[in-house]
Structures are given as C-alpha cells and as structure tokens.
Amino acid sequence: MWRDAGIASFECPTKIVFGVGAHERLASVLQERAVKRLLVLLDPALSDSAIYRKVTDLLTRSDIATQVFSAIDTGDTDRTVQAAFESGRERRVEALLAIGGSSTVDVAKAVGLLTPTLPVIAIPTAAGAGSAVSNACAVSILDPLTVSAMPADLAAQAGMHAFVHAFESFLSQRATVFSDALNLHAMTLLAGSVRGFVADRTNESAALDMLCGSSLAAMSLNVTGLGNVHSMATSVGALFPVSQGLAHAVCLPHAAAINVSASPERYARVAAILGIDGTGRSEARRAAQAIHGLRALCGDLGIPPRLRDIGVTEDQLDELARRSFAANSNCNNPRDSSEQDFRNLFRAAF
Numbered sequence: 016m017w018r019d020a021g022i023a024s025f026e027c028p029t030k031i032v033f034g035v036g037a038h039e040r041l042a043s044v045l046q047e048r049a050v051k052r053l054l055v056l057l058d059p060a061l062s063d064s065a066i067y068r069k070v071t072d073l074l075t076r077s078d079i080a081t082q083v084f085s086a087i088d089t090g091d092t093d094r095t096v097q098a099a100f101e102s103g104r105e106r107r108v109e110a111l112l113a114i115g116g117s118s119t120v121d122v123a124k125a126v127g128l129l130t131p132t133l134p135v136i137a138i139p140t141a142a143g144a145g146s147a148v149s150n151a152c153a154v155s156i157l158d159p160l161t162v163s164a165m166p167a168d169l170a171a172q173a174g175m176h177a178f179v180h181a182f183e184s185f186l187s188q189r190a191t192v193f194s195d196a197l198n199l200h201a202m203t204l205l206a207g208s209v210r211g212f213v214a215d216r217t218n219e220s221a222a223l224d225m226l227c228g229s230s231l232a233a234m235s236l237n238v239t240g241l242g243n244v245h246s247m248a249t250s251v252g253a254l255f256p257v258s259q260g261l262a263h264a265v266c267l268p269h270a271a272a273i274n275v276s277a278s279p280e281r282y283a284r285v286a287a288i289l290g291i292d293g294t295g296r297s298e299a300r301r302a303a304q305a306i307h308g309l310r311a312l313c314g315d316l317g318i319p320p321r322l323r324d325i326g327v328t329e330d331q332l333d334e335l336a337r338r339s340f341a342a343n344s345n346c347n348n349p350r351d352s353s354e355q356d357f358r359n360l361f362r363a364a365f
Contacts, residue, residue, distance in 0.1 A: 027234040029148050033157035033227060035219050038069060038138060041112075042077045044154050048134055050079065050110040054103040056123045057085040058115025061140060066161045067114060070138070082106045089118045096125040103130070113137045114161075117146040124151035141165065142212075142225035143173030143260050145180065145233025157230060159222035167213050171316035172260030174209035177229035178312075179244050179263040180236050181205060182271070182285065186278055187239035187347040194235040201235070202288045204228035206312065213316055242348035243270040243339070247360065250338040257325050264318040265325055268310045269364040275302050277350035322364045332361045 032040045045053065053074065061067050062085060074081050084102045088095045099122055103111065111133050113123035120137050127135040128151065136154045137147035140161040147155040162170070181201035184194055208224035216222065247270055248262035275282050282302035286293060289308030293301035310320075319325055327335075336357035345351045352360075 027148065027237070028150060029152045029234075030154045031148065031157065031230060032154065033223065033230075035159055035223065037156050037158040038066060038160065039073065041070060041136070041138075041156060042073055044136060044156070045077065045079060045110065048110060050134075052080045052106060052108045052110075053082070054099070054106065054108040054111050054126075055081055055083045056087070056099055056111060056113045056115070056119055056126070057083055058087060058119045058140065059085045061115060064140075064164060066138065066140065066158070069160070070112075070114065080106070082108060087115070087119050087122055092122070092125070095122055096129070099123075100126050100129050103133070109133065111135045113147070114140065116141040117144040120146045120152070124149065127151055139226070141169070141173045142222070142229045143176040145177060145229040145231075145236075148230045148233040149237060155230065157223070157226040159219040159226070162212075162222050162226065163217045165216050167216070168317065169258075169260070170216055171209070171213045171318060172258055172264055173229070174205060174212060174225055175264035175267065175313065175316065175318060176260035177225070177232055178202060178205045178209070179248075179267055180241065181228070181232035182267075183241040183244055183347070184232060184235040184239040185285070186242060186274060186281055186349050188349065189239045189347055191238070194239050197231045197235040199284070199288070201228045201231035202285065204231070206288055206290070209312070210315055240344075240347035242344045243274070243352055243357075243360070246339040246342040246344040247335070247357070247364075249342065250335045251322070251327060253338065254331055254335065255326050255328075257327070261318070261325055264313055264316075265320070265322055266360075266364060268306060268313060268320075270360055271309055272306050272363075273352070273356065273360065274349040275306065278302075281349075322361070327365065329365060332365060333358060335361050 084099045111123045113120045134153035138156045139147040181198045185198035204224040205228040208221040212221040247266040251262040279302035282305040286305035291304045339357045340354040
C-alpha cells in the first residue's frame with residue numbers, strides 16, 4: 016500500500032510512439048488528425064541533423080505543407096512563443112511539431128495553450144526532463160536516432176536529470192501504487208543503461224531505454240511532484256549559468272543523504288536498483304548504501320562532485336538556501352527541511 020491510503024488519481028493522456036525508426040510513424044499520426052499544414056518548431060542546432068532530414072523528407076512525401084520556426088530564444092521565452100504563434104497563425108497551421116530538447120518542446124506546448132485546437136506532437140532529442148510527456152502534448156515520438164548525436168557530457172547530464180525525476184517522485188509523500196510502478200521501472204531502465212548510452216550514443220537499445228525511462232519518470236512527477244534535489248537544482252540554475260541536468264546531478268548525492276532515515280525501505284529498493292548487494296544487511300544499512308550507489312553512478316559518468324566545480328560561488332550559498340526553502344518542496348520531500356537544512360546542504364555540496 017502507498018503511504019497515503021486516501022483517494023488519489025493518476026492520468027497521462029499523451030500517446031507515446033516508441034521504438035527504433037519510430038519517427039516514420041509521424042505520417043500516420045498526422046493522417047489520423049487530417050493535418051495538411053504543419054508548424055515545425057525546431058531547435059536551431061538540429062537544422063543539419065539526421066532526424067530533421069528524415070522528418071523533412073517524410074513530410075515532403077506526405078504532401079504536408081510545412082512552416083519551420085527555429086528562432087528558439089531561451090533567454091526571451093515570451094517573445095519566442097509569441098513569434099511562433101504568429102508564424103503558425105499566418106499559415107493557418109493545423110498542428111504543431113516540436114523537434115528538440117525541453118526548451119523547444121516547452122515553446123510548442125505554450126503555443127498550443129494559445130491555440131487549444133492545435134495538437135502538439137513532439138519528437139524529443141534529449142533523454143532528460145521528459146517534457147514531451149504532459150497534458151499539453153497529444154503525441155510523443157521516441158526514436159533512438161534522435162539522441163544519437165548527443166555529446167557525452169550532455170548525455171550524462173540528461174540521464175541523471177531523468178534519474179532524479181524518477182528517484183524523487185518515488186520518494187515523494189504523494190507517491191501512489193501507480194507512480195511507484197512507473198518510477199521503479201524508470202530507475203531500472205535509466206541506471207541500467209546510462210553508462211552504456213554515455214559511452215556510445217548510437218547504442219539503440221540503451222538510447223531507447225533512456226528515452227522510455229525519462230518519459231516514465233515525467234509521467235509520474237506530474238502527479239507526485241519533486242523534492243529537495245529539484246529545489247536546489249532550480250535555485251542553482253536561476254543564479255548561475257548551469258544546465259538543469261548538471262545541477263540536478265551534482266546536488267543529488269548531497270540532498271538525497273538527509274532523507275534516508277525518513278524512508279529507509281524505499282532507499283533500500285533504490286540501492287538494489289543501483290546494483291548494490293544487500294544480502295545479510297539490515298534495511299537501514301541497505302538504505303544508507305544507496306547514497307554510495309548514487310555517488311558511484313555520478314562519478315562513473317564524469318559528473319563533478321562539488322558545486323564549486325561548476326561555477327557556484329560561496330557568497331551565494333545563503334541565497335540559494337533561501338530560494339530552495341521558498342520553493343516549498345516539503346509537501347513532497349520525505350522529511351521537512353528548514354532553511355537552515357538547505358544552508359547545510361549547500362555547504363556540504365559546495
């Protein structure tokens with residue numbers, strides 16, 4: 016039984032098409048919705064990518080009139096969304112297709128909110144935040160080809176970002192039997208494949224596991240919320256030019272350590288997923304070993320161990336703690352954390 020025996024709910028209306036060559040199903044997805052005019056929101060870094068070339072060819076063969084919007088400016092999201100919206104309205108498009116990472120997908124979702132009649136279809140190119148699985152996306156297409164050209168460091172950061180989502184959602188006070196099923200399998204897929212994926216991004220099996228694992232975690236976090244790791248990483252990203260994936264990965268072992276005593280049974284299960292043999296050890300001992308497993312995973316992927324290693328400065332630690340506490344992750348985190356707790360966490364992580 017989950018920790019809250021009261022009434023709960025769970026939903027994920029996004030249709031997910033996944034597998035090697037899944038991008039080829041885009042034609043049928045559009046045909047099902049009678050789409051003949053399409054706005055493609057494209058991460059500009061992917062203009063010469065294999066996945067974009069293949070999608071462009073497919074759309075041409077399917078006689079889909081296409082307008083491409085690639086002016087994705089993460090520094091001015093409001094202006095980007097408005098410009099994309101105007102571009103689609105001028106062409107009277109009938110659907111939105113996002114090809115890119117979470118920033119591109121989020122722009123498409125925002126445009127979709129302005130035009131609720133337009134379905135949002137996403138082809139995510141990073142196995143991290145899982146933003147393509149949400150109430151705002153009608154279809155998410157997961158194809159290993161989309162992540163085959165990721166640099167190793169970004170692949171590691173995205174993988175750990177996804178793992179944090181599954182990990183914190185599993186530990187959440189709002190976890191249910193449904194979210195547990197998703198998160199346990201998500202962590203198993205991610206922990207079992209991320210090393211192989213980072214070593215070889217063309218490994219189709221590992222890449223598909225990463226894409227599916229990140230999506231499973233994202234389905235759950237929309238219901239359970241996240242905890243201290245997410246609060247800390249978001250604060251770091253707000254004050255320093257550090258990607259969310261990297262911030263989550265660096266904060267993970269430090270923030271996870273204070274929750275062990277509040278949820279030993281769940282930490283023990285995480286330790287097993289990380290490949291730690293707990294035979295003959297008490298539950299408390301197995302739970303504590305999960306932290307060693309998290310540190311080992313981050314170390315194997317080349318994640319820096321300290322915040323100072325990624326540009327965080329000591330003079331901002333108190334402000335980071337203030338912001339993290341204000342985010343109020345206590346409603347999800349396994350144990351209450353005061354502002355002083357966050358100060359201690361940031362100093363330990365620094």
